[in-house]
Amino acid sequence: MPPRTAPSERQRRLGAELRKLRTRAGMSGDDASAVLDVERTRISHIEAGRVDVPRNGLHKLLRAYGCGEGGLFEGLMAMAHDRGKGWWDEHRGVIGPVARDLAELESRSTVLRLHEPLFIPGMLQTEGYARAVLSETEGDAQRAEPYVAFRIARQRALTADVPVTCRAIIHEAALRARIGGPQTMRRQLLRLIEVSRLPNVTVQIFPFEAGAYSAYSRTFAIFGGATPELDTVYLEHPVNSVFLRDGEHTGEYAKMFERLSGLALDAVDPASPPEAHEARDSLSLIQHVMYSL
Known part of the structure; x- marks a missing residue:
């Protein structure tokens, strides 16, 4: 599926939070792509909200970024889970x-x-x-x-x-x-x-x-x-x-x-x-x- 051109606020927010956590962890885009075994451009699209990240992939990224169990972890996982269309x-x-x-x-x-x-x-x-x-x-x-x-x-x-x-x-x-x-x-x-x-x-x-x-x-x-x-x-x-x-x-x-x-x-x-x-x-x-x- 090609990258979306108009991500929703939820999608943009999830990507922005992942970028923030990656930067805080001192990891590069290449480091993050290695965690998911994907191309570097895939990480850029995820962080811009243009593509979704699977829940198991998000779990891996959050662990790699040092985001432990708690409100932030659960909140980000829920944001990724809400991929179904709403009313x-x-x-x-x-x-x-x-x-x-x-x-x-x-x-x-x-x-x-x-x-x-x-x-x-x-x-x-x-x-x-x-x-x-x-x-x-x-x-x-x-x-x-x-x-x-x-x-x-x-x-x-x-x-x-x-x-x-x-x-x-x-x-x-x-x-x-x-x-x-x-x-x-x-x-x-x-x-x-x-x-x-x-x-x-x-x-x-x-x-x-x-x-x-x-x-x-x-x-x-x-x-x-x-x-x-x-x-x-x-x-x-x-x-x-x-x-x-x-x-x-x-x-x-x-x-x-x-x-x-x-x-x-x-x-x-x-x-x-x-x-x-x-x-x-x-x-x-x-x-x-x-x-x-």
């Missing part, structure tokens, strides 16, 4: 590669941390709100429809047999923006309260009075797994979105998220009695905005 691959040719990469990351993550200063995060959007947002970004309501359906389908990660733990911090500005009109916004705000009933979902609102840190931090998502070494940060941009894989960068964003959480209002707890909301919290703010629409 997102059914949308190839209609949905762009970045959206498909996000769906695959969400399906593999155990913890998803979302920070959104302008919009409700896609994982928590209603269909009407998603349609209003994507119709603007795509510039055409008809062209947006496949992306609306795909975005809603991605939310299955929240209710899977082993659901992802989702922590979302949303700026108050996103609650007050009239995306799609008052009725669409009321339904969207109600959705935030409803989804917070899931035991794996936490929603916090960052209020205006907490200052500018949320705007400074901008939109980002952290996809976390069994080990922080394999965390991925996603920075959305209308022209060229970025996936950050370097541990130093992902660690800084993790710290940023915790600071945002500390500045934000207490998380939404729909089960708490009314008297528990004497102090301003995320639920009372969402309800206040919803009733004022």
Whole structure:
């Protein structure tokens, strides 16, 4: 099979981690090719994500690179095992590669941390709100429809047999923006309260009075797994979105998220009695905005 020309984020990440481990071990590409008894170019293709490495071959490489049993070892083996097509691959040719990469990351993550200063995060959007947002970004309501359906389908990660733990911090500005009109916004705000009933979902609102840190931090998502070494940060941009894989960068964003959480209002707890909301919290703010629409 010829090398692929457009590897997925998972394939690129696996290759990048193998290159990092090989370099750290002081081994050359020729050394690695000898471990697998393949041509040198095969190692280059593996490290670029252009070809897959069999599980037994990956096991040999990890041992040769000094990567012992543990979270990193198991995480990399799992990434190689996930070679089968996921539901997102059914949308190839209609949905762009970045959206498909996000769906695959969400399906593999155990913890998803979302920070959104302008919009409700896609994982928590209603269909009407998603349609209003994507119709603007795509510039055409008809062209947006496949992306609306795909975005809603991605939310299955929240209710899977082993659901992802989702922590979302949303700026108050996103609650007050009239995306799609008052009725669409009321339904969207109600959705935030409803989804917070899931035991794996936490929603916090960052209020205006907490200052500018949320705007400074901008939109980002952290996809976390069994080990922080394999965390991925996603920075959305209308022209060229970025996936950050370097541990130093992902660690800084993790710290940023915790600071945002500390500045934000207490998380939404729909089960708490009314008297528990004497102090301003995320639920009372969402309800206040919803009733004022």
